[in-house]
Amino acid sequence: MNDAVWAIVPAAGRGSRFGGDRPKQYLEVAGRTLLEHALDALLVHPRVAGAVVALSADDAYWPGEAARQGKPVLACVGGGERADSVLAALDALPADVGDSSLVLVHDAARPNLRLDDLDRLIAAAGAHADGAILAAPVRDTLKRAAADGGIASTEPRESLWRAMTPQAFRRGPLASALRAARGDGVVVTDEAMAIERLGGRPRLVEGREDNLKVTTPADHALVEFLLARGDRGASERST
Ligand SMILES: Nc1ccn([C@@H]2O[C@H](COP(=O)(O)OP(=O)(O)OP(=O)(O)O)[C@@H](O)[C@H]2O)c(=O)n1
Numbered sequence: 459m460n461d462a463v464w465a466i467v468p469a470a471g472r473g474s475r476f477g478g479d480r481p482k483q484y485l486e487v488a489g490r491t492l493l494e495h496a497l498d499a500l501l502v503h504p505r506v507a508g509a510v511v512a513l514s515a516d517d518a519y520w521p522g523e524a525a526r527q528g529k530p531v532l533a534c535v536g537g538g539e540r541a542d543s544v545l546a547a548l549d550a551l552p553a554d555v556g557d558s559s560l561v562l563v564h565d566a567a568r569p570n571l572r573l574d575d576l577d578r579l580i581a582a583a584g585a586h587a588d589g590a591i592l593a594a595p596v597r598d599t600l601k602r603a604a605a606d607g608g609i610a611s612t613e614p615r616e617s618l619w620r621a622m623t624p625q626a627f628r629r630g631p632l633a634s635a636l637r638a639a640r641g642d643g644v645v646v647t648d649e650a651m652a653i654e655r656l657g658g659r660p661r662l663v664e665g666r667e668d669n670l671k672v673t674t675p676a677d678h679a680l681v682e683f684l685l686a687r688g689d690r691g692a693s694e695r696s697t
């Protein structure tokens with residue numbers, strides 16, 4: 459089996475919850491856009507051979523680069539839902555990326571991925587047929603809201619985890635699962651959900667809490683602090 463791993467970066471979102479004058483993946487922090495940080499955090503891994511970025515049809519910010527860190531970066535047009543963008547990127551992978559090849563799906567809005575987390579994820583996904591995702595155990599007490607704004611109930615948090623990305627799967631099973639969900643009219647919020655609904659059990663790989671997704675302006679200040687201080691944790695990031 460070809461050891462090469464390809465990265466897919468869905469970057470066709472509008473960033474509506476963030477607002478701003480451009481889609482949040484093009485927010486610049488510490489000299490690079492969130493999308494560039496995400497790409498660099500993936501491409502720095504020696505097994506990652508390249509990346510496919512899914513862009514909105516009217517994307518006005520993509521610089522059109524064909525390579526980063528000496529590795530190919532391809533672009534395609536995404537779709538209305540995340541899963542559409544991921545499927546478009548899967549279809550845009552080079553022909554020599556077979557169905558048994560590992561692919562990583564990583565949010566363009568998660569710029570602070572660390573090499574050691576990525577390495578553990580790739581190892582876990584390679585060892586488990588149903589793939590693996592980075593995730594973090596829930597550490598807060600969870601409340602279910604009632605319609606009137608009061609607390610309806612407290613949800614047991616034992617064994618609850620927050621899914622993050624990258625999420626890693628074999629190309630063929632991932633594409634089939636995403637197509638099955640779409641065919642059934644099910645909107646999946648992450649790739650693992652599509653695998654799970656067919657009975658798959660991807661592994662949970664505990665990742666750093668600071669692998670955060672930039673969703674609202676409040677996240678911007680935090681990610682700026684994380685990236686600007688050059689805190690690379692246990693891993694070196696490409697410059
Ligand atoms: N149709 C879509 C929707 C989302 N994404 C990507 O999926 C990632 C995570 O999605 P999210 O954080 O929800 O981004 P947006 O959809 O842009 O945000 P919002 O929901 O606030 O509009 C982002 O990198 C986003 O660009 C995508 O490629 N295609």
Ligand SMILES: C[C@](O)(CO)[C@H](O)COP(=O)(O)O
Pocket residue numbers: 540565620621622623647648649671
């Ligand atoms: C894929 C994800 O980041 C896992 O938590 C999350 O589901 C993306 O959700 P979004 O609403 O598309 O940002």
